[in-house]
Amino acid sequence: MSKQIQYTxxxxxxxxxxxxFLPSPSELKLKNDSTKITITLSTDSVEYFKSAAEEYGMQYQKMIRQLLDEYVAHQRKG
Structure with a gap:
């Protein structure tokens, strides 16, 4: 068993x-609605994103999602 704590x-x-400084509960919701999908990517692409995500300390799926969001934003401008 663990040692008993002595309070003074x-x-x-x-x-x-x-x-x-913490955000309110309404500010914690996701900024964009999300739709869950299933997608098949090449092994090379997934390995690249996993490696890059590890280097930058983030999740590879989030990195892919951000890349797609940036692409869509760029296409909508044009």
Whole structure:
């Protein structure tokens, strides 16, 4: 078993009140609606995105999604 915690009445020290910086629940919803699909990609493409995503510390599926979103935004401008 783990060691029992010993609580004391010692002072905590200097404390500082910080402003609430967390988003409200309504701000936590996704900015864009999403539709789940099944897609078959080449092994080379998936390996590339997995490698790039690992390098940048993100999810490869999110990276692909952002790339497609950028493509659509560019096509709509033109």
């Amino acid at each position: 009445d010692e002072p905590i020290g200097d404390t500082k009140l910080v402003a609430d």
